[in-house]
């Protein structure tokens with residue numbers, strides 16, 4: 001699990017060390033040494049963070065770093081508080097007291113200084129331990145490549161009769177694909193993980209691909225960089241036409257691959273799906289291979305990040321996928337939960353509980369399918385269903401049947417830069433279903449010290465940017481806007497919130513006491 005809490009503390013401490021240098025006086029040297037160690041630990045952590053699987057020893061080490069980081073923060077706070085009270089306390093009175101209380105001041109300083117000494121030794125020891133445990137292991141993991149990182153995102157193809165509520169979107173896309181527009185156009189579908197982007201695109205693509213001269217489907221999150229992506233695309237184009245793939249494809253460089261694709265696509269009417277695009281850079285690296293040949297070619301792109309869709313440029317239509325409506329969500333839940341039963345309908349006595357369980361999924365198909373599947377394996381008794389309903393939060397983090405929901409939702413969380421992780425986790429402290437006010441949230445983030453200063457911008461402006469980023473990444477949903485379309489209130493998807501809370505509790509970042517069950 002990514003370790004935002006530690007990264008954040010390290011960052012904050014470094015800032016204190018820089019900004020309060022004048023107050024640190026004789027402790028500067030010691031703190032500088034601690035800082036150096038912290039920096040080396042941080043780069044190790046960042047490496048570790050990129051890797052999904054971590055061995056137990058590395059996990060233990062991360063926990064130790066976290067403890068030491070909290071300890072350092074306490075001592076530095078104590079030290080600064082002591083210094084500020086002495087020199088700035090109550091003006092002249094404070095200064096005089098500072099001088100008059102010299103023996104007391106000396107004792108305090110001595111105590112803090114010896115704490116710092118001990119801490120320095122501890123930090124050093126923890127830092128050394130990282131060298132003993134982990135670097136090789138972690139580098140090994142990275143070599144296995146980004147392609148493995150997102151296996152949680154492999155598309156799961158559902159039977160046609162298992163799908164619900166897709167008519168309107170399917171229709172809209174078919175019209176776009178078949179319209180007369182000769183220019184190459186792009187359709188971007190945006191929405192959080194598990195919302196049904198891949199499912200929708202699969203359905204439409206399978207229907208129309210043969211109306212085009214050539215077609216390719218690329219799961220972008222499964223490919224490792226633009227070179228590999230271009231190679232997969234070439235392979236796919238050639239294989240559908242049963243043309244031999246050139247034997248030197250593997251050794252072709254980026255420019256050769258681009259050239260080959262342009263030459264191949266230029267005279268054709270093509271359709272390409274780029275499923276699950278995570279980064280803006282990637283699009284800019286590959287956009288050149290799709291010639292605008294006025295043959296009516298089409299590109300479909302799906303992403304969780306609105307920034308990616310917005311960066312696509314001319315000829316792009318953005319479609320924000322919505323959660324399932326209640327009736328569709330209910331129909332899907334019943335299909336899954338009562339799969340074995342005649343008529344696939346819910347017995348009367350279970351209905352209130354079944355609806356309450358379904359509500360937890362908030363129209364997210366991924367969650368409905370998984371939770372429905374979980375309920376299917378349970379006895380259909382009120383007592384049994386009540387038990388599951390009451391422990392649904394626990395189930396989400398621990399039940400292997402819900403592992404996929406967990407991993408897909410956590411991918412988005414893991415992909416956040418650490419400063420956003422903190423802001424996001426903070427949103428999770430608000431009780432379930434509570435509309436979070438933008439202004440209040442921003443003030444709270446600033447007060448918590450989550451915002452990193454930037455020249456020429458106020459803290460509130462930066463915080464506002466953070467919020468926009470979280471919204472764009474589909475991590476936070478807008479619930480109300482004002483007349484100018486500005487966010488007024490927002491919320492976090494309940495399941496995402498549950499997972500983030502479990503993570504943050506594990507990382508000692510925060511615990512919520514909103515009366516919900518403690519697992």
Ligand SMILES: Nc1ncnc2c1ncn2[C@@H]1O[C@H](COP(=O)(O)OP(=O)(O)O)[C@@H](O)[C@H]1O
Pocket residue numbers: 155156157158162163164165166191192193194195196197198199200332365366367369
């Ligand atoms: N409209 C739908 N009806 C039934 N099941 C759906 C629907 N949309 C998605 N699903 C199911 O939800 C899960 C996640 O969908 P997927 O398309 O992979 O989401 P995304 O690509 O947005 O992450 C899959 O198991 C899929 O079968």
Ligand SMILES: [Mg+2]
Pocket residue numbers: 153155197198199275276
């Ligand atoms: Mg997908």
